[in-house]
Amino acid sequence: MASAFDPGRFDRVAVVDFGAQxxxxxxxxxxxxxxxxxxxxxxxxxxxxxALGAKGIILSGGPQSVYAERAPxxxxxxxxxxxxxxxxCYGAQLLALQxxxxxxRTETGEYGRTPLxxxxxxxxxxxxxSPLFAGWPERSDVWMSHGDSMVAAPAGFxxxxxxxxxxxxxxxxxDRRLYGVQFHPEVAHTERGQELLRSFLFDxxxxxxxxxxxxxxxxxxxxxxxxxxxxxxxxxxxxGVDSAVVAALVHKAVGEQLTxxxxxxxxxxxxxxxxxxxxxxxQFAVDLVHVKAADRFFYALDGVTDPEEKRKAIGxxxxxxxxxxxxxxxxxxxxxxxxxxxxxxxxxxxxGSAATIKSHHNVGGLPxxxxxxxxxxxxxxxxxxxxxxxxxLGLPAEIVWRQPFPGPGLAVRIVGEVxxxxxxxxxxxxxxxxDEVRRxxxxxxxxxxxxxxxxxxxxxxxxxERTYAYPIVIRAVTSEDAMTADWARLPYELLERISxxxxxxxxxxxxxxxxxxxxxxxxxxxx
Ligand code: XMP
Numbered sequence: 260m261a262s263a264f265d266p267g268r269f270d271r272v273a274v275v276d277f278g279a280q281x282x283x284x285x286x287x288x289x290x291x292x293x294x295x296x297x298x299x300x301x302x303x304x305x306x307x308x309x310a311l312g313a314k315g316i317i318l319s320g321g322p323q324s325v326y327a328e329r330a331p332x333x334x335x336x337x338x339x340x341x342x343x344x345x346x347x348c349y350g351a352q353l354l355a356l357q358x359x360x361x362x363x364r365t366e367t368g369e370y371g372r373t374p375l376x377x378x379x380x381x382x383x384x385x386x387x388x389s390p391l392f393a394g395w396p397e398r399s400d401v402w403m404s405h406g407d408s409m410v411a412a413p414a415g416f417x418x419x420x421x422x423x424x425x426x427x428x429x430x431x432x433x434d435r436r437l438y439g440v441q442f443h444p445e446v447a448h449t450e451r452g453q454e455l456l457r458s459f460l461f462d463x464x465x466x467x468x469x470x471x472x473x474x475x476x477x478x479x480x481x482x483x484x485x486x487x488x489x490x491x492x493x494x495x496x497x498x499g500v501d502s503a504v505v506a507a508l509v510h511k512a513v514g515e516q517l518t519x520x521x522x523x524x525x526x527x528x529x530x531x532x533x534x535x536x537x538x539x540x541x542q543f544a545v546d547l548v549h550v551k552a553a554d555r556f557f558y559a560l561d562g563v564t565d566p567e568e569k570r571k572a573i574g575x576x577x578x579x580x581x582x583x584x585x586x587x588x589x590x591x592x593x594x595x596x597x598x599x600x601x602x603x604x605x606x607x608x609x610x611g612s613a614a615t616i617k618s619h620h621n622v623g624g625l626p627x628x629x630x631x632x633x634x635x636x637x638x639x640x641x642x643x644x645x646x647x648x649x650x651x652l653g654l655p656a657e658i659v660w661r662q663p664f665p666g667p668g669l670a671v672r673i674v675g676e677v678x679x680x681x682x683x684x685x686x687x688x689x690x691x692x693x694d695e696v697r698r699x700x701x702x703x704x705x706x707x708x709x710x711x712x713x714x715x716x717x718x719x720x721x722x723x724e725r726t727y728a729y730p731i732v733i734r735a736v737t738s739e740d741a742m743t744a745d746w747a748r749l750p751y752e753l754l755e756r757i758s759x760x761x762x763x764x765x766x767x768x769x770x771x772x773x774x775x776x777x778x779x780x781x782x783x784x785x786x
Contacts, residue, residue, distance in 0.1 A: 263638035264482035269295035269474075270466040273313040276606075277301050277321030277331050277349050280740070283603060285319050285347065285445045287641050288453060293468035294460050297639075298606050305336035315343045315464035318350025320443060324407050325352045325362055333357065343436035343463045345391075348405055351439030355430065358413035358437070365410070367424040369403035369441075372448055375428055377420050389419045389431055390462045391438055391455055401428075401442035401449045409441060436463055472651045475644070476508065479636040483512035486634060487595050493631065494597040495581060496521040496539065496547075497666065498531040501599030501637065503538070503658045504649040508636050509597045510545055511652065517597070518546045520584050522577060525553025526668030526682060529690035534657060542653070548584050553679070555580070560670060560677040566786035569677065573667045596631035600638050601645065603740070662693075662707045663741065671786040675714025680767075685712040687765045688731045695757045696735065696749070705747045708735035710761075711774070711785045719769035721762075728769040731761050735773075736783055744778040 272289050274296050276282035282298045289296035299311070308316065316337065323330045335357045338344060346354035352362045377389075380397045409427035412418050416437075420429035431438045438459065444452035460466045483492075494506045496519050510517050519539055523532045532549070539545040559572045585594070637645055649659040669685050670677045688710040696708045711732040719726040733754070738744035758771040774781070 263635060264475075264478040266295055266297065266639065267312070268478060269470050270314050270464075271295040271297055271312070272315040272317060272460065272464065272466065273297055273299045273303075273308065273311055274317045274319055275299055275301050275303065275333065275350065277319050277323070277353075279320070279322045281321065281348075281443075281445070282319040283606065283641075285317055285456075287643070288445045288456055289317070289460065290470055290641070290644065292453070292457050292460055293470045294466045295470045301331040301333055303334070303337075305334045305340055308334075308337050308342070309340045313342060314466050315345065315460060317459075318344065318346040318354060320348035320350060320404070323349065324364070325349065325356050326364065326407070338435070338437060343459070344438065345459050345463075346437075346439040347445070348441060348443055351430070351441055352405075352407060352409055354437065354439050355409045355413060355416075355427070358416070360409060360413035360416065360427075360430075361411035362407050363410045364406065365408045365425075367408060368406040369422065369424060370405075371403065372400050373403040373422050373442070375399055375401045375420050375422055375442065378418055389429075389433070391429070391431065391440070391458050392419065393458055393462065394454070395451055399450045401444075401452070402446045403442050405441060409439070438463070472644070472647050475640070476511070476648055476651060479508055480512040483509055483634055483636055487513060487516065490516065491594040492517045492597050492634060493585060493594055494519045496535055497664075498527055498535055498658075498661070499664055500649060500659055500661050501601065501645060503535075503654055504645050504652065505597050505599045505634075505637060506539065506545065507543065507649065507652040507654055509634065510543055515546065518548060518588065520548045520550065520581060522550045522552055522580050524556045524573065524577070524668055525679065526556060526573075526670050526677075528664060528669075528693075529686050534655070538655060538658060542655075548588065550580055550584060552576075552580055556670075557677065557679050557682075562676060564676050566671060569670050569786070570667050573670060577666075594631055595634045597634040597636070599645075600633075600635045602637075602639050602641050605638055660703060662702070662705075662709075665784055671784050672709065672711045673714065674711065674785050681712060681714065684729070684765060684767050685710055685731075688712070688761045688768060691760045691764060692733055692735075692757055695753060695760065699750070699753050701747075701749070701753075704737070705735050705749075706738035706741065706744060707783060708733070708747070708749075710734070713785070717770055721769065726769040728767050730770040730772055731765070731768050732772045732774050732785070733757060734783070734785070736778070738778075738783070741783060744783050746773075746775045746777055749773075 274282045274286045276298050286296040286298050356362050377397050408425045412430045416430045416432045418427050418430050422428050428441045444455040496502050506519050521535050540547045559576045563569050646659050669682050673681050692710050716727050735747040736744040737747050
């Protein structure tokens with residue numbers, strides 16, 4: 260078994276995915292309430308759902324209309340297996356429709372912040388209570404995003420909330436424990452959204468809040484031990500957060516059985532190799548093989564300018580070096596390979612465009628043909644959980660909060676041929692960008708901030724001298740998941756500081772530009 264751990268030890272909630280990214284956000288919010296959540300496809304049958312043993316089911320929103328030709332449906336028998344269901348937006352409409360209610364394409368869609376009014380709170384004596392809205396005032400703001408609207412609840416259901424334009428904004432059948440809300444409790448703009456989710460999880464489903472970072476670490480450690488027994492485990496450190504957390508976790512589980520391999524390609528960010536050394540060899544006393552391979556990478560990149568060829572050359576050499584290390588240390592036979600696969604990769608793989616777009620990003624990873632059984636202790640975790648666990652395991656903040664970095668490193672940020680001098684120049688400029696962004700307190704707000712070196716020259720003047728030197732392009736973006744991104748509105752003063760420092764401190768640069776392209780149409784990296 261490719262290990263994560265046995266989720267059976269945690270109460271769990273199934274989040275049914277009806278498309279787009281809604282399900283992942285809901286799943287994260289559930290986990291923030293300390294309940295384990297798992298994303299399941301909408302094609303899951305009632306029998307499969309029952310076998311899953313979930314204590315609650317949440318139907319996510321989705322981009323379609325319930326009346327669209329290929330609208331994703333749910334096996335209606337799922338409403339009868341006795342597990343509480345909460346439908347959100349599309350999920351609520353689908354639930355209403357499948358159980359005999361009415362959904363109409365009204366002229367009154369609602370988008371954005373919308374005042375919600377609970378029904379029967381003030382008017383009836385005693386007030387009508389819904390476990391979902393316990394403690395809510397009669398009116399509060401929620402976040403809406405729908406064109407179709409529910410116009411009649413199914414038999415046995417009661418309408419619990421409305422808005423100015425929509426008569427059915429929430430509904431429930433308390434006896435069958437079926438609930439629907441038209442608004443999005445998972446987004447921060449819904450004032451009491453997290454409270455509503457908690458009420459569903461704890462008061463309706465009776466979940467225990469056992470999904471904590473400590474218990475996740477414990478479960479992962481146990482699973483790694485059970486999987487690898489007394490065998491050796493190899494882990495390729497990249498300098499980034501995922502592989503660092505994997506290594507720290509596996510080390511906690513099996514100590515000296517772990518060997519970490521760090522291949523210094525000469526294309527890393529400033530200080531990264533030193534950080535890996537001091538953390539893993541110094542702090543954790545891990546058996547670390549540090550391969551200083553910069554010369555080999557520059558040799559392999561000699562004369563290469565095509566972005567895909569660069570990636571290929573780097574990827575192939577990386578694998579060759581890794582194989583050499585494994586052979587040298589007589590490690591490969593019967594060993595395991597620890598890898599930092601995360602939950603979004605697992606959910607997205609095999610489905611739609613997200614998977615295709617990401618496939619070229621596996622460069623720098625190790626191929627399946629490598630033949631080692633994988634240990635993937637982060638397989639069920641989201642990025643924010645990985646960071647939290649990394650902090651709990653004692654990894655330094657510099658690693659835990661490190662921004663994403665492409666496997667081929669600085670090579671895909673030098674637009675043109677990669678040489679040691681150019682890598683050195685870019686590394687120095689990049690360090691200034693990050694340093695200033697960090698000082699401005701924006702490091703965690705931007706997804707990535709870095710420098711790019713287009714291999715062209717332009718004319719400038721410094722002192723009395725005419726210069727003819729490289730430009731540096733600053734790229735800084737905000738993003739949720741790297742699939743789309745916007746250029747970060749960095750303050751002018753910050754850009755000015757970065758620009759002056761780069762020109763003053765990095766010889767060979769006489770001009771600094773700021774990239775103001777979003778993704779799409781641009782990509783985050785330049786190659
Ligand atoms: P793009 O440039 O496609 O990048 O908008 C999206 C995210 O992926 C990272 N990236 C890579 N990561 N190997 C990786 O491991 C790669 O070859 C690679 N190319 C891009 C990029 O830094 C951004 O976070």
